[in-house]
Amino acid sequence: MKIVVVNPNTSRSMTDAIGHAARSAASPGTEILAVQPEYGPEAIDCAMESYLSAVAVMDRLLTLGEPYDAVVLAGFGEHGREGVQEIVDVPVIDIAEASAHVAQMIGRSYSVVTTLQRSVGAIEDRLRLAGLADRCASVRACGLSTLEVDDDPAAAMEEIVAEAGRAVRDDHAEVICLGCGGMAGLDEAITARLGVPVVDGVAAGVRLAEAVAGLGLRTSKVCTYAAPDPKRIPAWPLSRHLKAAVR
Amino acid sequence: MKIVVVNPNTSRSMTDAIGHAARSAASPGTEILAVQPEYGPEAIDCAMESYLSAVAVMDRLLTLGEPYDAVVLAGFGEHGREGVQEIVDVPVIDIAEASAHVAQMIGRSYSVVTTLQRSVGAIEDRLRLAGLADRCASVRACGLSTLEVDDDPAAAMEEIVAEAGRAVRDDHAEVICLGCGGMAGLDEAITARLGVPVVDGVAAGVRLAEAVAGLGLRTSKVCTYAAPDPKRIPAWPLSRHLKAAVR
Amino acid sequence: MKIVVVNPNTSRSMTDAIGHAARSAASPGTEILAVQPEYGPEAIDCAMESYLSAVAVMDRLLTLGEPYDAVVLAGFGEHGREGVQEIVDVPVIDIAEASAHVAQMIGRSYSVVTTLQRSVGAIEDRLRLAGLADRCASVRACGLSTLEVDDDPAAAMEEIVAEAGRAVRDDHAEVICLGCGGMAGLDEAITARLGVPVVDGVAAGVRLAEAVAGLGLRTSKVCTYAAPDPKRIPAWPLSRHLKAAVR
Amino acid sequence: MKIVVVNPNTSRSMTDAIGHAARSAASPGTEILAVQPEYGPEAIDCAMESYLSAVAVMDRLLTLGEPYDAVVLAGFGEHGREGVQEIVDVPVIDIAEASAHVAQMIGRSYSVVTTLQRSVGAIEDRLRLAGLADRCASVRACGLSTLEVDDDPAAAMEEIVAEAGRAVRDDHAEVICLGCGGMAGLDEAITARLGVPVVDGVAAGVRLAEAVAGLGLRTSKVCTYAAPDPKRIPAWPLSRHLKAAVR
Amino acid sequence: MKIVVVNPNTSRSMTDAIGHAARSAASPGTEILAVQPEYGPEAIDCAMESYLSAVAVMDRLLTLGEPYDAVVLAGFGEHGREGVQEIVDVPVIDIAEASAHVAQMIGRSYSVVTTLQRSVGAIEDRLRLAGLADRCASVRACGLSTLEVDDDPAAAMEEIVAEAGRAVRDDHAEVICLGCGGMAGLDEAITARLGVPVVDGVAAGVRLAEAVAGLGLRTSKVCTYAAPDPKRIPAWPLSRHLKAAVR
Amino acid sequence: MKIVVVNPNTSRSMTDAIGHAARSAASPGTEILAVQPEYGPEAIDCAMESYLSAVAVMDRLLTLGEPYDAVVLAGFGEHGREGVQEIVDVPVIDIAEASAHVAQMIGRSYSVVTTLQRSVGAIEDRLRLAGLADRCASVRACGLSTLEVDDDPAAAMEEIVAEAGRAVRDDHAEVICLGCGGMAGLDEAITARLGVPVVDGVAAGVRLAEAVAGLGLRTSKVCTYAAPDPKRIPAWPLSRHLKAAVR
Numbered sequence A, B, C, D, E, F: 001m002k003i004v005v006v007n008p009n010t011s012r013s014m015t016d017a018i019g020h021a022a023r024s025a026a027s028p029g030t031e032i033l034a035v036q037p038e039y040g041p042e043a044i045d046c047a048m049e050s051y052l053s054a055v056a057v058m059d060r061l062l063t064l065g066e067p068y069d070a071v072v073l074a075g076f077g078e079h080g081r082e083g084v085q086e087i088v089d090v091p092v093i094d095i096a097e098a099s100a101h102v103a104q105m106i107g108r109s110y111s112v113v114t115t116l117q118r119s120v121g122a123i124e125d126r127l128r129l130a131g132l133a134d135r136c137a138s139v140r141a142c143g144l145s146t147l148e149v150d151d152d153p154a155a156a157m158e159e160i161v162a163e164a165g166r167a168v169r170d171d172h173a174e175v176i177c178l179g180c181g182g183m184a185g186l187d188e189a190i191t192a193r194l195g196v197p198v199v200d201g202v203a204a205g206v207r208l209a210e211a212v213a214g215l216g217l218r219t220s221k222v223c224t225y226a227a228p229d230p231k232r233i234p235a236w237p238l239s240r241h242l243k244a245a246v247r
Helices: A012-025 A047-062 A081-087 A095-106 A117-129 A146-151 A153-170 A187-194 A201-214 B012-025 B047-062 B081-087 B095-106 B117-129 B146-151 B153-170 B187-194 B201-214 C012-025 C047-062 C081-087 C095-106 C117-129 C146-151 C153-170 C187-194 C201-214 D012-025 D047-062 D081-087 D095-106 D117-129 D146-151 D153-170 D187-194 D201-214 E012-025 E047-062 E081-087 E095-106 E117-129 E146-151 E153-170 E187-194 E201-214 F012-025 F047-062 F081-087 F095-106 F117-129 F146-151 F153-170 F187-194 F201-214
Strands: A002-006 A031-035 A070-073 A092-094 A110-114 A136-141 A175-178 A198-200 B002-006 B031-035 B070-073 B092-094 B110-114 B136-141 B175-178 B198-200 C002-006 C031-035 C070-073 C092-094 C110-114 C136-141 C175-178 C198-200 D002-006 D031-035 D070-073 D092-094 D110-114 D136-141 D175-178 D198-200 E002-006 E031-035 E070-073 E092-094 E110-114 E136-141 E175-178 E198-200 F002-006 F031-035 F070-073 F092-094 F110-114 F136-141 F175-178 F198-200
Touching: A002 A012, A002 A047, A002 A201, A012 A031, A012 A201, A047 A081, A047 B047, A047 B081, A070 A081, A070 A095, A070 A201, A081 A092, A081 B047, A092 A095, A092 A201, A095 A110, A095 A117, A095 A175, A095 A198, A095 A201, A095 F095, A095 F201, A110 A117, A110 A153, A117 A136, A117 B117, A136 A153, A146 A153, A153 A175, A153 A187, A175 A187, A187 A198, A198 A201, A201 F095, A201 F201, B002 B012, B002 B047, B002 B201, B012 B031, B012 B201, B047 B081, B070 B081, B070 B095, B070 B201, B081 B092, B092 B095, B092 B201, B095 B110, B095 B117, B095 B175, B095 B198, B095 B201, B095 C095, B095 C201, B110 B117, B110 B153, B117 B136, B136 B153, B146 B153, B153 B175, B153 B187, B175 B187, B187 B198, B198 B201, B201 C095, B201 C201, C002 C012, C002 C047, C002 C201, C012 C031, C012 C201, C047 C081, C047 D047, C047 D081, C070 C081, C070 C095, C070 C201, C081 C092, C081 D047, C092 C095, C092 C201, C095 C110, C095 C117, C095 C175, C095 C198, C095 C201, C110 C117, C110 C153, C117 C136, C117 D117, C136 C153, C146 C153, C153 C175, C153 C187, C175 C187, C187 C198, C198 C201, D002 D012, D002 D047, D002 D201, D012 D031, D012 D201, D047 D081, D070 D081, D070 D095, D070 D201, D081 D092, D092 D095, D092 D201, D095 D110, D095 D117, D095 D175, D095 D198, D095 D201, D095 E095, D095 E201, D110 D117, D110 D153, D117 D136, D136 D153, D146 D153, D153 D175, D153 D187, D175 D187, D187 D198, D198 D201, D201 E095, D201 E201, E002 E012, E002 E047, E002 E201, E012 E031, E012 E201, E047 E081, E047 F047, E047 F081, E070 E081, E070 E095, E070 E201, E081 E092, E081 F047, E092 E095, E092 E201, E095 E110, E095 E117, E095 E175, E095 E198, E095 E201, E110 E117, E110 E153, E117 E136, E117 F117, E136 E153, E146 E153, E153 E175, E153 E187, E175 E187, E187 E198, E198 E201, F002 F012, F002 F047, F002 F201, F012 F031, F012 F201, F047 F081, F070 F081, F070 F095, F070 F201, F081 F092, F092 F095, F092 F201, F095 F110, F095 F117, F095 F175, F095 F198, F095 F201, F110 F117, F110 F153, F117 F136, F136 F153, F146 F153, F153 F175, F153 F187, F175 F187, F187 F198, F198 F201
Parallel strands: A002 A031, A002 A070, A070 A092, A110 A136, A110 A175, A175 A198, B002 B031, B002 B070, B070 B092, B110 B136, B110 B175, B175 B198, C002 C031, C002 C070, C070 C092, C110 C136, C110 C175, C175 C198, D002 D031, D002 D070, D070 D092, D110 D136, D110 D175, D175 D198, E002 E031, E002 E070, E070 E092, E110 E136, E110 E175, E175 E198, F002 F031, F002 F070, F070 F092, F110 F136, F110 F175, F175 F198
Antiparallel strands: none
16 A cells, blocks of 8 residues: 655645654554645744645645555644545545544543644634544643744743643543644653653554554545536646745 | 725626626715636636636736725635725625625524526635624525526526525525625515525625725735735736737 | 714714724724614613613614615614614614624634623623624623723723633634724734634724625525514604604 | 513403413313403514513513412414513423424424414424424425414414324324414324324423422523623613503 | 433442442332443443443343333443433433423523543543533533542632632533442532532432423434344353453 | 444344445455344333343443454444443444534534434433534434335435435535434435435444544543442353343
């Protein structure tokens, strides 16, 4: 099985880290192809960046030019999953949703610990639209941006563990979801200190993609996620016309 | 007061129609500037197109180069409002939300009549995230695409009035919201036949934009809709690099 | 356009203050007629007083004897809007609901700061029935009664600003609604200190009334808010029989 | 134990019928005092009438002048319960709420069958504010007004049974609540035809009032339902000043 | 009227205490039969024990061999009510639900104070499935197990009153429900200290059972709670085959 | 990896069918151990049977005597998952929940088609408590009991496909979940006829169990699902004392 894991931002180091996390989590026999868009922000911390990323991710998949069995979208709380479901035929798994699915299977309630307070709303919205908010005890921010977490995960750990501790103690969370790709690897530290299971989104996404694809299931095309009707869309996919600008 | 009304698709005739509807609804003294993106689909009927449109609309506003007092986003159920709120300082009004606000002020419950069944989910999602779904009796589709409605509004009227009638009779809707820009002008026909008030989104958007701007209020920048942090975003705004492709 | 703004209590000074606030917020060309009931409490702090006020407000409108284009009900969290919608033909705007409508257009979430804890329930109920509770982060009480706020707004400011600060910090409110007529004027102080937009109910009500009436829309009479059927109602309107008692 | 059962309208025959129903349902040793307001409508079919009735009911209780152990408010979906809870010390039971409480104890879901469609909203609102809407499968209207049901219950029965049948068959209601005082006596007919239990509101209200008072419990006065603060309320209670008009 | 009150655990002293509480709360003329299962845990603090208890309670009622008019299930937050409703014809009242019903009739909101944090979820689930969670301000744990409360109620009182105080102050609860059978008798202490009414589940259950049975109502058998279809169930009721083991 | 798949009823043929379905769905290298309880009903169609089954399933697992990596509970809408989570250390997956998880990953909304109308409530409750009801368009019954479906799946197919068709057409379901173990194999027929993906619960449960166990995650033991405290439970596990009766 071949799974395309899409880092929604244009940071090469983060794409590498996500690819590494995906390969560590995958079953034997699963091939991981980690890709990133050709344009868009190097990190995503607001809706403007998230929308741009969603388009760039769709663009990347439209121009990928090789077959695969499932897609994992490795942005936590980003836009785009519905659009990707329309343009590809294989299962599409968003890692924020994957985290919540897995968390609900192993605990009565879960909390998400993410980066900045301004990102909390986007994650709440995504969980809510996916029908996964009911068992969410809280979405909490540690106060560090994606780049800050990425730059120095060790230094970020104290803040993240502290916030996870508040989720467990004050919100009665029984599982913690790491709400940011750059948090990969912190799961063991949190479990060791707080005694709760920790779900890493990329790992959860890969395993659920394997499960759904392994069941022989694909996105329902009967209505909402049907392929777009043929239509003139000037300059789309945009990447074909942006070559010079993005090199 | 000057209000920018943004048609989210690239159909010039629809931009003209929206501009006309906006001017008809505006107060004396309000200037309407109707614009459209420089790239993206000529009509929006799915999430892929909606995401692309959201980016193209933000792009258009970032490169507009003249001052204004409010923005009205004239797509019904499209993405993008949160992103626009981040990048402009003045009030931003989405017409699906504006329709619901106005409908709730004049009736106990409302229904939306839109184009295709596949668009129902997007409208439901937008209303839900805006906290406006509670008094929504139903979102119903008349079965015609945006282009079909736009091509022949007269022929579409029978289907739309029939669907509105089902909303009133079966769902106990007391107000009907027209869920598509191309439906402008059908309001009188529906009111005449069904006896319920009909809300046109562009008109509602313009009047609410006047109201909010007139109160001297602007989008809260304290958290979610703060301006994006400075960050390297290759090729953004994209329009600067797509000139050749979109002409 | 002529808008009747109804102070629901019988305090002449509060009627004057509400009339002043309404005129300050109105568009040029809008005439404000500020009225108050002929009987009922001089301030409203509980359900008994609120119900009595609702009847006295309907009574006042039934006996007003001059034409107008919209009604603004200037009680925050009081009963009566549905009844007024039945007996008048023009749009009827409740200021608690108007505040929430406007707040939702300029922020992801809002909090209301009101007077006494015992009034919190009434405001929550009104927002909930209006379908506007979903984006309400909290309704908080500053601990002062309507009369105490009215008597000494300056002294009340510290308490109100402190409570608004808790709403922003603890409940992540991005907009503050002032939940009491007597709080008019405090908006600038709160915005200056907390950096969040503040919505004044009377101002919001007047501008939304202008918007809805300007759209040519009226309350739906198709079902819930149809005019009452003719019926013998002894002594109604009551004011005709209470002349001696209320002078 | 002495229970005051308040007919919210001014129809003497309906007060007598309610008193009869209450006495039939009461335990041995319970005394029923059936009263009606001194002013207000002879039947309640809209919000305006309901608000006026709420005030007249509070007025009646304030001027009753004799002790009692509990109050049953015998209007289905009318306003006023919260106000009465403030002004009396004993338990106050609303019959719409009582019906829902009892229905939830004997079935998974219940439906209400009431009079006119325009009254459905008021009943839904009351159940929702009381926290009793979750197990409500539907509130359905038979299309006859209170006076029409009262005038000819036999003729109304066919319509009511038909509507109850739709609730059982289409909404999967397992219990039917009769949503109108004048429907008393129809319960046996419905149970015989549909096989579901039927709850009569007045009977449910009386038995629950006995239960709560028998437990030695009273309305919590710690916050929302505390007695109104002393305050000058011109002409209140109104009945003292309306003597001539209402005789 | 004869009411069977079922202690869901196998502690004889707790059965006696529950029987005593039931008799104290019952109306004159009501006979209380307090029973306990023949197998299962001596106290219930988790789902495994709760499920086993539910089966043992059904078993006990199936083999009781004498007529009665209603059943009160005296476990707070335990499983089983739906099963008992299927196998008996008379009304079945769960004390957690009864507490919530009564609390909602005397206050705007209520909190439950129970034993261990791990039991909070079970109580929340029961209230939610019963449609009684909406007015529940919180379910709080005092941190003591059922056996600890039972062993030394006096020593437990301080913890329980402290937790109830937090519910009133922080969650704005207006009524407190005692979430554990062994807490009987603490109600007066809490009311004296906090000024809020306190609902004891066994007392509430008995009075509501009297009310429902007194109305001549029984569980609806039209669908969910119909008697089980005849079917071969090996070894059922189990008690017939466990005689030696449980003596 | 070794997964124990537990048929909750005592039908040997159904255990065999479930084991076969599980093996067909499992990844290479996954060993399936299909077991059934030693007592309890041969099919489960009501709450009484479901509770008894939950106890018998826990009993079976407590006395299994061999190691395994995950448990799949193969009853659709049955009780017991929370109890099993307490007594085993490995992940526990309920097939109704697993179906909903998978369905939500491949479509905007899903419907469940189950056996009898009386079972609908149990499935709705399980989905609701698991936080998976929000995207559930409907739970529909085909009107045949578990045994009828099991006896003659071919004859049952017409009814099931017809009901699934109503879910797609009337409720806008985009995915169908087969709500009964005996429905295995019908998925291809439904997909062929209706064009929507069909989720089989046993298959979904096995693949999700592989995914969660493969992630190295286990049920959170920090609160609700902690192991039961040591306690005297007479005759437990019951199977040790029922040997004679169940042979």
